[in-house]
Amino acid sequence: MTNRKYKPGKIRERNSENILAAAEQEFVLHGFKGTSMQAVADRAGVAKANIHYYFKNKDNLYLALLENIIANWNEVLADMSEESDPADVLSRFIRTKIRLSYTHPNASKIFAMEIIQGAPYLKSHISQAMRQWVKDKSTIIQSWIDQGKIRAIDPTHLIFLIWSATQHYADFDTQVLEVTNKRQYEEDDIEHIGDFLEDIILAGCGLKPPPKVNLP
Amino acid sequence: MTNRKYKPGKIRERNSENILAAAEQEFVLHGFKGTSMQAVADRAGVAKANIHYYFKNKDNLYLALLENIIANWNEVLADMSEESDPADVLSRFIRTKIRLSYTHPNASKIFAMEIIQGAPYLKSHISQAMRQWVKDKSTIIQSWIDQGKIRAIDPTHLIFLIWSATQHYADFDTQVLEVTNKRQYEEDDIEHIGDFLEDIILAGCGLKPPPKVNLP
DNA sequence: GTCTATATCCGGATAGAC
């Protein structure tokens, strides 16, 4: 029954968030088709019919999750420009994405599975908003190359490289943790991974001092 | 009915391969739970009951696919040693994996989804065979560092970097192709991606001539 | 070896009492 004494809108909000959190877990573990509304309901602690009350159907529930995920990523690199310092921008790009993988691993995984399966729900978003985003950022990186600020490398593939290298730690955490024999990531690991990727990618772009190695 | 005149064993083999190929497609498109035996049967052009005759149940069919996939990867880097030339080994590693992503994208995708969902069927393989593989290769890379052949970087994370950067083009091909506005990869694309990744990663390891960039 | 038919169960979705 509705507890009218305590802010009516808050109940809806709290239930809605519980359901979304439960759905996130289930979709990661079993995929879209493999997730049952019953399992989501059990995990969220509500009756199955209530999920339909809040989200109409399974598609809508899934889409609500995807929208949350995309919204979170729109802040990344919002402020980069042709005048920016490349080393600074790339460093922040890498570290922001690594931190997102650490704080929102499930979001990254759901997005990954959606793309791997052919992006049935996100294809239009990718070919529009995301393509434009990559185009904009690539243009700025190209301008850095033209200014001699960084080495001549393909800007689009540089973006793909940073995406893949950082998301790997969220999407494949099971593999990374098993191989490195850890139970979960610690703050130190995140720091170390950020250092490693910044070091090797900035060096790859010619943004680090010359290496101390005997070249052939 | 069995056509006894023409090599009885071959029929079993051909059907088995058809079913595996069809299952690969379906598992990629819909995930493990989302794939129906009926859909696999239709795609393979056999009756549903025959799949159970050949593979007993859905789990076995999936496991047969996973074993094929893993067997394919065991050739990679089989011959690297402490005496090898790092630039040569890393270059071949990168290009072999890119080519595998090009020739067997579905294998990569099924493996990726399995890991993302927590590796329910492969966890033991990862914590045993795969962990040992990474340990062995990391030891060799570390010896290169000790010999001054390459810059001091974390060997394990270098392996993760190459894995993630190369597999990205198979697993996220939908995203890559939509963003770059192509319908499918061409030979030239594979060449270009190989060049890009070899260039930036070898430079990151200090295996390329000093960059022509104004350092701060 | 291959097919049809069927047993058995579980999924999403909704009706309707409270």
Place this chain on the structure above:
DNA sequence: GTCTATCCGGATATAGAC
């Protein structure tokens, strides 16, 4: 807003004729 009961389609798996 929340719950129980239920509809109905579709899933895995198997039995048994051919």
